[in-house]
Amino acid sequence: xxxxxxILVLCGAVALLPAFVSSGxxxxxxxxxxxxxxxxxxxxxxxxxxxxxxxGHAAFFGTGAYASAALxxxxxxxxxxxxxxxxxxxxxxxxxxxxxxxxxxxxxxxxALVTLAFAEVFRILANSVKFTGGGVGLLVPLKSSxxxxxxxxxxxxxxxxxxxxxxxxxxxxxxxxxxYGAWLTAVRDNEDSAAALGVDVxxxxxxxxxxxxxLTAAGGAFYVQYFQYIDPHLAYGPAVSVEALLGPIVGxxxxxxxPLLGAAALKLLGELTRNLMGDAPGVSLMIYGAVLIAMVxxxxxxxxxxxxxxxxKAP
Amino acid sequence: MLELSILFPSILNGLTTGAVYALIALGLTLxxxxxxxxxxxxxxxxxxxxYGVFFLNAKLGLDPYAALPVMVPGMFALGYALQRFVIGRAxxxxxxxxxxxxLGLTLVLENFALYAWRSDTRxxxxxxxxxxxxxxxxxxxxxxxxxxxxxxAATAILLAFIARSDxxxxxxAVARERQGAKLVGIDVEHVFAMSFGIGLACLGAAACxxxxxxxxxxxxxxxxxxxxxxIVVLGGMGSFAGALxxxxxxxxVESVGGLWLGESLGQIGIFVIFIAILLFRPQGIxxxxx
Numbered sequence: 001x002x003x004x005x006x007i008l009v010l011c012g013a014v015a016l017l018p019a020f021v022s023s024g025x026x027x028x029x030x031x032x033x034x035x036x037x038x039x040x041x042x043x044x045x046x047x048x049x050x051x052x053x054x055x056g057h058a059a060f061f062g063t064g065a066y067a068s069a070a071l072x073x074x075x076x077x078x079x080x081x082x083x084x085x086x087x088x089x090x091x092x093x094x095x096x097x098x099x100x101x102x103x104x105x106x107x108x109x110x111x112a113l114v115t116l117a118f119a120e121v122f123r124i125l126a127n128s129v130k131f132t133g134g135g136v137g138l139l140v141p142l143k144s145s146x147x148x149x150x151x152x153x154x155x156x157x158x159x160x161x162x163x164x165x166x167x168x169x170x171x172x173x174x175x176x177x178x179x180y181g182a183w184l185t186a187v188r189d190n191e192d193s194a195a196a197l198g199v200d201v202x203x204x205x206x207x208x209x210x211x212x213x214x215l216t217a218a219g220g221a222f223y224v225q226y227f228q229y230i231d232p233h234l235a236y237g238p239a240v241s242v243e244a245l246l247g248p249i250v251g252x253x254x255x256x257x258x259p260l261l262g263a264a265a266l267k268l269l270g271e272l273t274r275n276l277m278g279d280a281p282g283v284s285l286m287i288y289g290a291v292l293i294a295m296v297x298x299x300x301x302x303x304x305x306x307x308x309x310x311x312x313k314a315p
Numbered sequence: 316m317l318e319l320s321i322l323f324p325s326i327l328n329g330l331t332t333g334a335v336y337a338l339i340a341l342g343l344t345l346x347x348x349x350x351x352x353x354x355x356x357x358x359x360x361x362x363x364x365x366y367g368v369f370f371l372n373a374k375l376g377l378d379p380y381a382a383l384p385v386m387v388p389g390m391f392a393l394g395y396a397l398q399r400f401v402i403g404r405a406x407x408x409x410x411x412x413x414x415x416x417x418l419g420l421t422l423v424l425e426n427f428a429l430y431a432w433r434s435d436t437r438x439x440x441x442x443x444x445x446x447x448x449x450x451x452x453x454x455x456x457x458x459x460x461x462x463x464x465x466x467x468a469a470t471a472i473l474l475a476f477i478a479r480s481d482x483x484x485x486x487x488a489v490a491r492e493r494q495g496a497k498l499v500g501i502d503v504e505h506v507f508a509m510s511f512g513i514g515l516a517c518l519g520a521a522a523c524x525x526x527x528x529x530x531x532x533x534x535x536x537x538x539x540x541x542x543x544x545x546i547v548v549l550g551g552m553g554s555f556a557g558a559l560x561x562x563x564x565x566x567x568v569e570s571v572g573g574l575w576l577g578e579s580l581g582q583i584g585i586f587v588i589f590i591a592i593l594l595f596r597p598q599g600i601x602x603x604x605x
Binding site for chain 1 (some may be wrong): 415416544
């Protein structure tokens with residue numbers, strides 16, 4: 001219960017933020033941190049709780065983004081209605097990838113590589129098909145009204161991404177406290193013994209990837225509304241897949257607050273390097289890569305794990 | 316149907332590219348076979364090697380083929396150090412950690428290149444860049460023919476080395492049975508680092524053969540990563556003969572697929588093969604099911 005209260009207090013505090021802060025820069029930073037948190041939470045459900053490391057979450061993100069953008073551009077559908085549609089499309093892609101890879105027993109590195117290959121296939125398709133605007137991408141028509149999921153200021157976007165992140169928090173909390181979550185972590189810790197104890201391994205993993213993909217697709221739909229533009233590289237390129245996995249690994253895998261902790265730490269680090277080294281291309285990702293190696297080598301349980309260890313040592 | 320007069324040169328071109336692919340994949344399959352890890356940074360390291368060849372040519376005027384004695388030991392040393400000091404320390408006995416560490420390495424190398432050398436695509440000019448060789452009526456560019464025979468020669472040397480030398484025997488012993496190798500007194504950590512070094516040395520050689528007919532930019536490795544993995548799973552993880560055959564198959568598929576579907580959509584064939592092989596025959600053509 002303590003975790004649940006912490007989540008609610010945290011989200012409440014962020015919700016009050018626009019009342020006190022009017023700086024667009026600060027609000028944008030908070031929005032981007034929450035957005036990275038959302039992608040991290042989605043990845044964490046599959047990898048942190050389920051032990052299935054995906055290198056291709058861009059496949060779900062891009063599908064959500066394109067589903068929402070294409071529906072608005074080609075059929076003039078209201079953007080709010082596009083959001084659930086995007087989630088369903090992303091989840092469907094998740095079900096497809098999951099059904100194929102888990103049915104044939106792909107594990108560990110093989111699963112990571114096959115998800116990456118799926119993302120690449122989608123990228124090439126989006127680059128070649130007219131429906132997605134080819135290499136030019138899709139520009140969402142400007143409407144600038146809350147009824148069309150396009151807000152005048154940043155505050156509106158903050159509330160939307162906060163609501164999505166809250167959903168991610170509640171899902172993670174539910175995984176910590178539900179029977180399904182116990183099955184999922186059992187599969188992560190030892191697939192064969194989980195199966196021997198009567199856990200339907202295939203189904204549990206499939207449900208995890210569907211939830212994870214749906215949440216990632218929601219992030220994609222949000223991205224399209226916030227930036228009003230999507231192209232194959234933004235949607236299906238490796239950058240999104242990396243962003244999704246970096247946060248939880250830095251913050252702490254398989255924990256409720258890990259993705260937020262990681263996303264906040266990385267954003268802070270990103271701002272710091274930008275101030276120190278300027279906006280030169282590649283610098284921030286170079287540092288993220290070094291952070292990834294350092295975390296895996298020295299802090300495999302993330303910043304959250306470090307806090308726990310320190311707390312355990314303190315009298 | 317396509318005219319034979321277009322198809323034949325296209326297949327020949329595919330075979331020449333395939334030989335270089337095979338050399339790249341051999342490095343990857345050696346590392347996998349011995350260390351049982353997937354080196355996700357293989358493409359990024361190839362990119363660094365290509366830059367090495369490029370700068371040796373641009374700054375010192377060294378011919379790309381003459382750069383071989385510099386690049387091969389250089390990449391070997393890089394690989395040895397990477398395994399000893401970075402990758403080996405990150406594993407903690409988990410496959411996923413290696414994958415993540417090599418992904419981190421990819422990010423570092425790729426973005427370092429982007430930072431230091433910008434995103435410009437660079438090529439080199441040699442006297443033979445635009446010359447061609449007549450192969451049974453098909454005109455194939457000279458660098459590609461050299462690459463074909465060069466890659467085959469490098470492969471032959473590697474295979475002979477693994478089959479005949481003491482280190483090769485130690486490598487095969489570690490690949491087969493790690494604990495047993497340790498018990499008979501093989502320094503397993505050293506063999507790991509040597510194998511990683513040899514795997515990257517293959518990339519050094521491949522870069523020398525590749526660059527005269529190719530280009531380099533910070534993202535160039537991306538394309539090669541999945542191609543090399545496709546070849547390795549197609550041929551069976553850890554199988555040298557499989558990597559060789561897989562390289563030729565993928566080279567031809569890419570070349571002919573590009574002819575049929577156009578440059579961008581043609582690549583899709585490789586990924587579809589990759590996914591299909593992983594799903595339906597993960598042991599590859601030569602691998603035995605475990």
